[in-house]
Amino acid sequence: MNSPSISLFDRAGLDRGEARRHIAHGLEGADDGELYLEYAQSEALLFDNGRLKQATYNTDQGFGLRAVKDEAVGYAHSSDLSSSALARAADAVRAVKGGYSGHYAAPPTHTNVRLYGDENPLGDPAFEAKVRLLETINGYVRAKDARVRQVSISLGASWQVIEILRADGEGYRDVRPLVRVNVSVVAGQGDRQETGSQGYGGREGFARFLASTAWQKVADDALRQALINLEAVPAPAGEMDVVLAPGWPGVMLHEAVGHGLEGDFNRKGSSAFAGLMSERVAADGVTVVDDGTIAQRRGSLSIDDEGTPTRRTVLIEDGILVGYMQDRQNARLMGMRPTGNGRRQSYAHSPMPRMTNTYMLAGDRHPGEIIASVKNGIYAVNFGGGQVDITSGKYVFNVTEAYEIKNGKLGRPLRGAMLIGNGPTDLKRISMIGNDLELDPGIGTCGKNGQGVPVGVGQPTLRMDGITVGGTG
Numbered sequence: 001m002n003s004p005s006i007s008l009f010d011r012a013g014l015d016r017g018e019a020r021r022h023i024a025h026g027l028e029g030a031d032d033g034e035l036y037l038e039y040a041q042s043e044a045l046l047f048d049n050g051r052l053k054q055a056t057y058n059t060d061q062g063f064g065l066r067a068v069k070d071e072a073v074g075y076a077h078s079s080d081l082s083s084s085a086l087a088r089a090a091d092a093v094r095a096v097k098g099g100y101s102g103h104y105a106a107p108p109t110h111t112n113v114r115l116y117g118d119e120n121p122l123g124d125p126a127f128e129a130k131v132r133l134l135e136t137i138n139g140y141v142r143a144k145d146a147r148v149r150q151v152s153i154s155l156g157a158s159w160q161v162i163e164i165l166r167a168d169g170e171g172y173r174d175v176r177p178l179v180r181v182n183v184s185v186v187a188g189q190g191d192r193q194e195t196g197s198q199g200y201g202g203r204e205g206f207a208r209f210l211a212s213t214a215w216q217k218v219a220d221d222a223l224r225q226a227l228i229n230l231e232a233v234p235a236p237a238g239e240m241d242v243v244l245a246p247g248w249p250g251v252m253l254h255e256a257v258g259h260g261l262e263g264d265f266n267r268k269g270s271s272a273f274a275g276l277m278s279e280r281v282a283a284d285g286v287t288v289v290d291d292g293t294i295a296q297r298r299g300s301l302s303i304d305d306e307g308t309p310t311r312r313t314v315l316i317e318d319g320i321l322v323g324y325m326q327d328r329q330n331a332r333l334m335g336m337r338p339t340g341n342g343r344r345q346s347y348a349h350s351p352m353p354r355m356t357n358t359y360m361l362a363g364d365r366h367p368g369e370i371i372a373s374v375k376n377g378i379y380a381v382n383f384g385g386g387q388v389d390i391t392s393g394k395y396v397f398n399v400t401e402a403y404e405i406k407n408g409k410l411g412r413p414l415r416g417a418m419l420i421g422n423g424p425t426d427l428k429r430i431s432m433i434g435n436d437l438e439l440d441p442g443i444g445t446c447g448k449n450g451q452g453v454p455v456g457v458g459q460p461t462l463r464m465d466g467i468t469v470g471g472t473g
Contacts, residue, residue, distance in 0.1 A: 026090030196225025256423030292356030359458030363433025434461030
């Protein structure tokens with residue numbers, strides 16, 4: 001299937017009228033719910049140690065039927081796109097209703113906005129051309145420095161078509177391309193070796209990403225990180241001022257703060273931000289938004305997985321908590337408006353409030369001024385993995401590229417640094433906000449309750465005072 005104009009109902013041989021009758025039966029007396037149909041293709045290539053190690057292609061299709069009754073959800077899914085499977089699913093989700101009789105919610109508004117094209121990135125360029133490109137990138141990196149010991153390059157692409165049909169007859173459709181390129185380099189000297197990694201991607205075809213000027217920049221940056229880390233000294237430990245670089249370090253904001261501003265955690269009282277609406281939760285000047293409307297960004301969607309158009313939602317404004325990210329169910333239960341953040345990994349998963357592109361707005365300080373203001377601290381440029389407790393807000397993040405700051409000047413590269421703290425507390429420790437807002441290059445995937453979805457993060461340069469740094473020095 002390469003034509004986005006083909007209806008998933010037609011492709012499966014499902015009569016739309018018959019499907020509506022099954023939906024009406026399953027959702028009778030429910031507060032909300034929908035039939036979600038999906039067709040998806042994906043491709044992944046991995047080039048490692050000078051040869052193609054993996055090439056996978058997958059096609060998946062199916063439906064999910066959801067009935068929402070107050071706080072309860074009945075959900076049934078199947079890869080069998082048939083009328084009989086839909087009938088069985090309708091009987092299953094109907095059971096959640098019991099004797100309850102609700103009022104079926106009004107449908108999402110429709111939109112003509114299209115934030116990305118509908119081209120399928122899997123077929124262009126051809127498989128052989130992609131393999132040649134992987135070989136070219138591998139040779140380019142190895143020729144740059146004799147200390148390169150290993151180069152791994154991956155190309156990933158997916159093409160997803162979704163259709164949503166509600167019990168009131170309203171229908172919604174979206175066609176979603178997604179690509180990502182990643183380069184990882186291991187450099188060594190003697191018995192020591194270090195890694196650098198960089199990637200980029202977005203909701204479009206491969207053309208722009210496979211241009212030599214694009215992949216060379218990413219390959220150069222991955223190699224730069226590996227070589228810098230070869231020279232790194234053990235990071236100091238203790239409480240100190242930390243400067244976060246712009247762009248990808250916004251992943252710390254995503255994890256330590258963003259999840260805590262999702263509607264379900266606040267409705268259930270399990271977020272550190274629960275009950276704090278209209279109160280100060282961050283320092284003056286801190287404004288955080290979730291914006292699913294940025295064209296071709298990895299985390300963007302024309303509509304969410306319930307059919308609601310995405311939007312730019314202000315979460316924290318000048319330090320004051322002003323909003324949550326909501327799907328339809330949590331918005332209704334909290335007496336709020338859906339924000340287009342109802343997302344699911346696939347037809348086999350029920351939607352929940354999830355982030356799209358979450359970032360902090362720029363301030364008015366020059367990045368050089370921020371670094372110059374620090375007497376003794378670290379400059380954190382890139383992050384690896386981390387752990388966050390949503391209820392308490394406590395976090396631990398590994399810093400994969402960092403530098404010491406001594407008397408306002410950048411010093412030696414550091415290795416083994418970890419940032420340890422509490423998201424809601426540390427939002428108030430932000431003392432300087434740069435004028436250099438950047439979004440990440442398009443590499444983020446967010447996990448929640450076993451579901452992964454593509455997201456974006458971003459921030460300007462930030463100074464945070466008195467942060468606990470775990471180190472090895």
